[in-house]
Amino acid sequence: MTRLTADATAAEPGDPVILRLTGSLDSETSPVLQDAFNRCLPEEPGLIVLDLGAADVATDAVSALARLADQASAWPGARLVLGGAAPAVTAMLMAAGLTQRVPMYRSADEALMLVPAKAPMPDRVLMPLEPNITAASRARRLVDRCCAEWDLAALRDHARLVVTELVSNAVRHAHTPLEVALSRRTGAVDISVRDHSGALPRPGGPVAPTVEGGRGLLVVDLLCRAWGATPTPDGKVVWATLETAGVF
Incomplete structure (x- = not known):
């Protein structure tokens, strides 16, 4: 060679x-x-x-x-x-x-x-992730960047909690490569996590306060306008929608 x-x-x-x-x-x-x-x-x-x-x-x-x-x-x-x-x-x-x-x-x-060192953030961004201990923190950094670029600072904390739960749940249960997607539209931001496991999520019970994630979809349900899980030919997409106007 x-x-x-x-x-x-x-x-x-x-x-x-x-x-x-x-x-x-x-x-x-x-x-x-x-x-x-x-x-x-x-x-x-x-x-x-x-x-x-x-x-x-x-x-x-x-x-x-x-x-x-x-x-x-x-x-x-x-x-x-x-x-x-x-x-x-x-x-x-x-x-x-x-x-x-x-x-x-x-x-x-x-x-x-x-060439500008930083391209404008598009209305929809994707990030592939491996199912390891860094996945949730990298997903939160993506949320930070999107909220800053989209001028949605008030949404940041709730979006970080939601993406942590969705990613942590996928890492814990799917054990497959992931893809996180964030997209904005009028009045809302959508967060989704795609994996290659067909098992649909179920809300969990209480967990220790020292555990990252694990509050389950109860947190997602509390913070989001809507959420759900959609089967795909090779797995599923778990999604959640956050309001961007009139709630913060």
């Missing part, structure tokens, strides 16, 4: 990330890039600049770059851009149609200068 290194630099979590490649990027070495990219996303950067200035990119690596673009778009506010590619690499990527999906700049520094 031809050697490839991928080094990421960012000052603080959430800051733009420069992911510098050195060596040959092809179908055999693309897992090196994928691993480095996967380590960047949990820091929730608004912008990831893939610096190709020291990389030789093979034609069979285009699909790997396209997958990264798709993966970035699934994270709230994250964008992938390319910078510093040699003219021949630029021509190849343009011919392959990749630059129609992923913006390209002459250098990583140019990308940092011209």
Whole structure:
């Protein structure tokens, strides 16, 4: 396997990330890039600049770059851009149609200068999560960002409680990868958690005050205008709707 290194630099979590490649990027070495990219996303950067200035990119690596673009778009506010590619690499990527999906700049520094470090938060955001002890805290950070961007600070505390219960319940009982979705519409914010278990949730009883989550769907029922669980072909979606006007 031809050697490839991928080094990421960012000052603080959430800051733009420069992911510098050195060596040959092809179908055999693309897992090196994928691993480095996967380590960047949990820091929730608004912008990831893939610096190709020291990389030789093979034609069979285009699909790997396209997958990264798709993966970035699934994270709230994250964008992938390319910078510093040699003219021949630029021509190849343009011919392959990749630059129609992923913006390209002459250098990583140019990308940092011209691309806003933070994209506007869309009206619907998705975040994939693994069923582990960090899932609820990451979901709360997503709520914090959405409430700040959507100017819904008064909703933040209730939304954090709801997302904690939904995610913690899925981690505790489904034991499958999750996807959290937050969306806003007139008068309401919808929070949902998708998993791959067909078992529908049931409200629980009292739990110890030291346990994260576990207050069950009683809390969700108390705070939300409506909530429910919808079966899907590969599992279920548990959803809840919070009012955004006239209740705080």
